[in-house]
Amino acid sequence: MTTITLLGLEHSVYTRIARLALEEKNVDYVLEETDIFADDGPPASYLEKQPFGMIPCLVHDGFTLYETTAITRYIDEGFDGKALQPRDPAQRATMNQVISVLMPMPIAPWCGTFMCSALRFPSMAMSQMKP
Ligand SMILES: N[C@@H](CCC(=O)N[C@@H](CS)C(=O)NCC(=O)O)C(=O)O
Numbered sequence: 060m061t062t063i064t065l066l067g068l069e070h071s072v073y074t075r076i077a078r079l080a081l082e083e084k085n086v087d088y089v090l091e092e093t094d095i096f097a098d099d100g101p102p103a104s105y106l107e108k109q110p111f112g113m114i115p116c117l118v119h120d121g122f123t124l125y126e127t128t129a130i131t132r133y134i135d136e137g138f139d140g141k142a143l144q145p146r147d148p149a150q151r152a153t154m155n156q157v158i159s160v161l162m163p164m165p166i167a168p169w170c171g172t173f174m175c176s177a178l179r180f181p182s183m184a185m186s187q188m189k190p
Contacts, residue, residue, distance in 0.1 A: 066105060068092060068094065073114060077127055084141070093116075095114055132144070
């Protein structure tokens with residue numbers, strides 16, 4: 060039986076992005092709360108999986124993967140169910156453009172920027188997010 064564990068934190072935006080992909084694809088998984096912000100740093104066992112000590116990290120039958128965009132694409136492409144990414148090259152490129160702009164931003168401005176765009180240009184923001 061396939062076992063998928065997502066190591067992260069419930070309140071982490073990046074963990075939630077990976078969880079959204081898992082939920083949308085109806086993939087069974089276990090969320091393993093991993094406190095990288097503990098006083099003595101990320102658990103040593105976690106650093107063996109994710110050397111930068113950042114969350115999330117996915118483990119699928121012994122295969123370990125980190126970086127949220129890599130995780131979400133792996134989930135989309137590796138499992139049955141509805142496609143989460145557009146097939147059309149221009150639409151997929153636009154999706155990647157939005158991801159490239161948003162992902163490196165620190166979390167607070169990221170949330171602010173996205174919320175502002177969603178509020179000011181709701182149809183554009185939402186249509187760019189749809190598969
Ligand atoms: N590039 C990483 C960024 C993930 C990230 O920034 N996660 C935050 C928590 S939501 C983190 O691990 N922060 C710890 C740190 O910056 O040391 C990804 O896309 O997965």
